[in-house]
Amino acid sequence: xxxxxxxxxxxxxxxxxxxxxxxxxxxxxxxxxxxxxxxxxxxxxxxxxxxxxxxxxxxxxxxxxxxxxxxxxxxxxxxxxxxxxxxxxxxxxxxxxxxxxxxxxxxxxxxxxxxxxxxxxxxxxxxxxxxxxxxxxxxxxxxxxxxxxxxxxxxxxxxxxxxxxxxxxxxxxxxxxxxxxxxxxxxxxxxxxxxxxxxxxxxxxxxxxxxxxxxxxxxxxxxxxxxxxxxxxxxxxxxxxxxxxxxxxxxxxxxxxxxxxxxxxxxxxxxxxxxxxxxxxxxxxxxxxxxxxxxxxxxxxxxxxxxxxxxxxxxx
Amino acid sequence: xxxxxxxxxxxxxxxxxxxxxxxxxxxxxxxxxxxxxxxxxxxxxxxxxxxxxxxxxxxxxxxxxxxxxxxxxxxxxxxxxxxxxxxxxxxxxxxxxxxxxxxxxxxxxxxxxxxxxxxxxxxxxxxxxxxxxxxxxxxxxxxxxxxxxxxxxxxxxxxxxxxxxxxxxxxxxxxxxxxxxxxxxxxxxxxxxxxxxxxxxxxxxxxxxxxxxxxxxxxxxxxxxxxxxxxxxxxxxxxxxxxxxxxxxxxxxxxxxxxxxxxxxxxxxxxxxxxxxxxxxxxxxxxxxxxxxxxxxxxxxxxxxxxxxxxxxxxxxxxxxxxxxx
Ligand SMILES: [Zn+2]
Numbered sequence: 001x002x003x004x005x006x007x008x009x010x011x012x013x014x015x016x017x018x019x020x021x022x023x024x025x026x027x028x029x030x031x032x033x034x035x036x037x038x039x040x041x042x043x044x045x046x047x048x049x050x051x052x053x054x055x056x057x058x059x060x061x062x063x064x065x066x067x068x069x070x071x072x073x074x075x076x077x078x079x080x081x082x083x084x085x086x087x088x089x090x091x092x093x094x095x096x097x098x099x100x101x102x103x104x105x106x107x108x109x110x111x112x113x114x115x116x117x118x119x120x121x122x123x124x125x126x127x128x129x130x131x132x133x134x135x136x137x138x139x140x141x142x143x144x145x146x147x148x149x150x151x152x153x154x155x156x157x158x159x160x161x162x163x164x165x166x167x168x169x170x171x172x173x174x175x176x177x178x179x180x181x182x183x184x185x186x187x188x189x190x191x192x193x194x195x196x197x198x199x200x201x202x203x204x205x206x207x208x209x210x211x212x213x214x215x216x217x218x219x220x221x222x223x224x225x226x227x228x229x230x231x232x233x234x235x236x237x238x239x240x241x242x243x244x245x246x247x248x249x250x251x252x253x254x255x256x257x258x259x260x261x262x263x264x265x266x267x268x269x270x271x272x273x274x275x276x277x278x279x280x281x282x283x284x285x286x287x288x289x290x291x292x293x294x295x296x297x298x299x300x301x302x303x304x305x306x307x308x309x310x311x312x313x314x315x316x
Numbered sequence: 317x318x319x320x321x322x323x324x325x326x327x328x329x330x331x332x333x334x335x336x337x338x339x340x341x342x343x344x345x346x347x348x349x350x351x352x353x354x355x356x357x358x359x360x361x362x363x364x365x366x367x368x369x370x371x372x373x374x375x376x377x378x379x380x381x382x383x384x385x386x387x388x389x390x391x392x393x394x395x396x397x398x399x400x401x402x403x404x405x406x407x408x409x410x411x412x413x414x415x416x417x418x419x420x421x422x423x424x425x426x427x428x429x430x431x432x433x434x435x436x437x438x439x440x441x442x443x444x445x446x447x448x449x450x451x452x453x454x455x456x457x458x459x460x461x462x463x464x465x466x467x468x469x470x471x472x473x474x475x476x477x478x479x480x481x482x483x484x485x486x487x488x489x490x491x492x493x494x495x496x497x498x499x500x501x502x503x504x505x506x507x508x509x510x511x512x513x514x515x516x517x518x519x520x521x522x523x524x525x526x527x528x529x530x531x532x533x534x535x536x537x538x539x540x541x542x543x544x545x546x547x548x549x550x551x552x553x554x555x556x557x558x559x560x561x562x563x564x565x566x567x568x569x570x571x572x573x574x575x576x577x578x579x580x581x582x583x584x585x586x587x588x589x590x591x592x593x594x595x596x597x598x599x600x601x602x603x604x605x606x607x608x609x610x611x612x613x614x615x616x617x618x619x620x621x622x623x624x625x626x627x628x629x630x631x632x633x634x635x636x637x638x639x640x641x642x
Contacts, residue, residue, distance in 0.1 A: 022555050119636035122568050124555035173635030180632060202523070202545045204555055207569045208581050211523060211545040212634040215531050218504040219628035242545075244496025245484075245524035250504055264496035264524070265486030273486050283491060293494050 018240075018266045020168030021200040022124070023131050064088050066259075080300045089257045089300055091237055094146035094161035097196055101159060101304050107150030110158075111181050116143055116174045120207055128205040131167070141166045144199065145175040147182045149191065153308035155315075158186050161196040164238075169199030171242045172206045176213030179247070183220040187227045192311045196234040197248045200266075201241020214246035221250055230314040232307065235262050235285070235294075253295045253310060256285040257303075317389060317597045324388045328372060328380055332591070335365045369591025373540065378566040382548060384540040385519045389594040391601070392451075393420060393435035393478045396518060399601030400608070401426045404433070407464060413493065416457030418449040418485070419529075421464040423473070427609060432468035434461045434529055435478030435518070451520070452485035455498035458528045462502050465509060474512040474612050477529040480519030482547060484528060499528035506531035507627050512615035514608055516586065517541045517573075518593075531631070533623055534611040535581070537573040538604065539588040543581075544571040581634060584611070 063070050066088035076083075080100055081090040099105045118129035126134075136142060144166040149158045160182050162169040179195070186193045202210040224231055233251030235244075237260035244264050248254075256262060263270075263283040271278060281287050288294045298306050318324070321340075325333040339361045346354040376384065384390075397404050401424035408415040421434035436453060439445030453461075461477075468475050484495055506513060506529075513532030521530070521543030537543060546554075551569060552561035576582040586607045593600035615623060 018554060019557075022557070113640040113642070115638045115640060117636050117638045120568075120570055124565075124568065174637050176635050177637055204546055204551055204569075206545075206636075207571065208544040208576060208579070209635055211527060212581060212631060214500075214524065214527055215503055215507065215631040216634055218500070218531075219507045219631050222504065222507055222624075222628065241496075242524060245499040245528070246503060247500070249494070249497040249500040263491050264484065264499070265491065269486045270488055270491065274488050276488075278488060282488070287492075291492050291494065293497055 018200055018268060020164070021170055021204060023135060023167040023205075024125065062090075064090075082300050087258065087299070089237065089259060091164055091198065093141075093163045093165060094148075094196075097161045098146070098148050098150075098159065100300065101152055101307065102148065102150040103152065103154065107148040107159075110147040110149060110185060111178045112142060112146070114143070114174050114177055114181075116172055116206075118205075119173075119209070120205070122205040122207065124205070131205070135166055139163070139165045143174040143178070144169045144172070144203075145178050147178050147185075149185065149189075152304055152311070155192075155308050155311045156189075157192045157194055157307070157311060158182050158189075159194040159196065162198045164198045164200075167203060167205075168201075169197075170201065170203035170210070171199060171213050171246075172203035172210050173213065175203075176216045179213075179217045180220045183224045186224060186229055190227075190229065192230045192232065192314065193224060194232045194234060194307055195247060195251075196236060197239045197243050198236045199239055199241075199243045201243060210242070214242050217247045218250065221247055230311065232310055234298075234303070234307075235288075236260050238262070240264070240266055249293065252314075254293060255296055255298050255306070256288065256294050257300055258285055258297050260285045262288055317391070317594065326380075326383050326387060328376070328383075329591075332365055332368050332372070335361050335368060366590060369589075369595060373588075373591055376540075377563065378542075378569075378572055379548065379563040381540055381572050382520075382542050382566050384592050385542050387592060387594045390519060391593055391597050392440070393433075393437045393480060393518065395597060396478060396601055396604055397424055397433045397435075399597060400605040401431065401433070407467075408460075410456040410459040410463055412459060413456040416449075416454050416460055417447055418451055418453040418481075419457030419461055421461060423468075426476075426605070426612075429612075430471075430473045431612075432464055432473050432475045433478065434464055434475065436481040436525075436529075438480060438519070449485060451481045452483055453481065453525065453528070454485050454487070454490045455493040455495050458484070458495075458498035458502050461529050462505055465506065465513075469509050469511050472511060474514065474615070475509065475532070476608055476612075477513070477515045477532065479515060479517045479521050479526045479530055479543075481522055481525045482520050483522040484525035496524075499524045502528045503531050507631070508624055510620035510624070512612055512623065513627075514611045514615070516604065516608065517543045517582070518604070520547075522547050531627070533615045533627060533630075534583045536584045536586050536607055536611065537576055537582045538586045538593060538600075539573055540592045541573055542566075542571040543573075543576055544569045 064083040067086040069085040081092045122128040141163050147160045230252045233254045235256040239262045285297050320336045342354045342357050404424035406422040420437045436451040438451040439448040514534050515530045515532040516536040548562040548566035551565040573585045589596040589599045
């Protein structure tokens with residue numbers, strides 16, 4: 001272990017998910033926005049030789065924020081964006097999860113025609129409609145939730161996955177609506193529903209409309225439950241606020257990736273409230289498991305098999 | 317309710333305070349000088365106070381409306397329950413961890429009909445405010461609320477929730493005991509309750525902490541209250557990166573009862589006495605009771621399953637988006 005490893009790398013990340021809700025670029029998860037860019041390149045088949053230093057765009061090398069281990073993006077991707085040295089689970093987006101989970105990376109995306117709208121003409125440092133346009137151009141994402149259906153180890157399911165790069169994965173009307181339609185789809189086709197959460201919480205630019213999505217999604221879950229179809233909530237780093245205060249914690253099973261920061265209030269707010277430092281590991285997946293809020297923790301490399309196994313349990 | 321000189325005045329209520337002081341002056345003069353009749357002056361000043369109260373509430377900015385919802389003399393949950401109903405029997409505890417004093421509940425008779433009242437409770441003085449944790453409930457508060465709702469459901473009694481919270485408590489122990497899970501569970505279970513559920517924002521309606529007892533058949537908002545996803549202060553700090561923009565945040569959030577009604581996110585606005593509920597507890601309770609009874613009677617016309625379906629549909633419609641057509 002070298003000395004650098006002793007630094008607490010979690011410190012800067014702590015308020016990061018909160019400020020990411022503002023959608024401002026400097027507050028955004030540069031890591032995940034950057035990875036989104038590489039990923040688009042990788043998908044398009046644009047790869048650059050690592051020896052070709054002049055041509056090498058930023059981001060072909062990546063440093064683990066936990067242990068500082070440096071490896072190539074390709075190596076990291078082959079390892080499902082998990083640090084080969086310390087098992088740190090990097091934040092990844094919906095396309096990456098879908099490629100990891102769906103058989104032969106094959107799935108049908110659903111409801112991708114639903115887009116956010118600046119109904120309230122909300123303006124903070126920037127008008128909301130301008131922010132939406134910019135973030136769409138920058139990330140290529142159309143909102144913070146992507147829904148896909150396909151086979152996972154031969155079992156048909158619907159997976160909804162959040163993209164943190166889109167205004168901190170925030171829960172707004174579009175996420176609520178896509179979530180709801182995904183449930184209608186599950187009921188119509190008799191499929192299990194998986195939701196992979198990664199979000200700072202509610203989308204403030206949609207004010208009370210975003211708050212009401214907590215009730216909207218819970219109401220739909222009640223219908224899924226009546227249809228006796230399983231809902232598996234997968235919590236990843238970070239998951240906060242309106243997500244944990246609604247469907248995030250309402251899974252028939254709640255599971256999480258290792259080391260993910262999960263909670264209701266953010267660590268900064270809690271620290272300010274109790275005027276004390278938070279204990280090591282506070283609000284991490286392991287902490288939640290210990291306190292009884294998770295069924296188990298699953299490594300990303302086992303996620304696909306576990307989801308299929310759970311679906312079989314409920315089916316057989 | 318406190319009467320002058322024990323009343324507290326917000327900045328924009330200062331003109332009213334001055335009128336009270338003038339009445340004081342007039343009364344003193346009247347005592348000194350028995351020959352002159354000051355009663356007309358005093359009654360003119362009293363009329364002016366009423367006029368001023370009306371004028372002030374007519375021209376409030378959203379931020380001032382937020383201030384009014386937090387007025388230190390504003391009636392809290394227990395006050396309304398006692399004023400509106402008879403034989404209130406407070407019930408305690410979540411049967412698991414403890415009794416959360418920020419969340420109260422119990423049976424009472426509303427016009428002879430047994431009703432389960434549940435609500436956040438703020439303290440009326442410094443000591444009580446701390447004991448009540450400023451109306452910020454912990455997970456056990458939400459679980460106590462759910463226990464009482466289930467109890468009401470078992471005996472087929474309608475539920476009335478009175479919401480007044482700056483948010484669920486953001487403490488370390490709250491996280492350990494699953495603040496998110498507790499609120500999520502309440503939201504989920506409230507949608508499925510077989511009995512009529514009427515929710516009223518009587519003061520502050522902040523975010524998940526409010527919605528945790530805020531899912532029902534009819535959602536009412538008292539006139540001078542606010543309800544949205546985050547407090548204007550916290551919104552300012554996150555979106556503007558400064559604590560200074562709370563007035564602007566309050567405007568942008570469109571959090572007043574009028575806004576919320578126009579969006580269809582609440583069903584009714586319960587009017588308050590001129591100047592706000594804190595000017596007349598009897599009158600504000602009378603108005604609140606009238607609206608609650610009306611809502612309960614309306615919901616009694618439906619079967620439990622119809623009410624549940626209507627709730628799912630009601631919240632299911634909330635939201636705005638564009639839909640691209642291929
Ligand atoms: Zn590492």
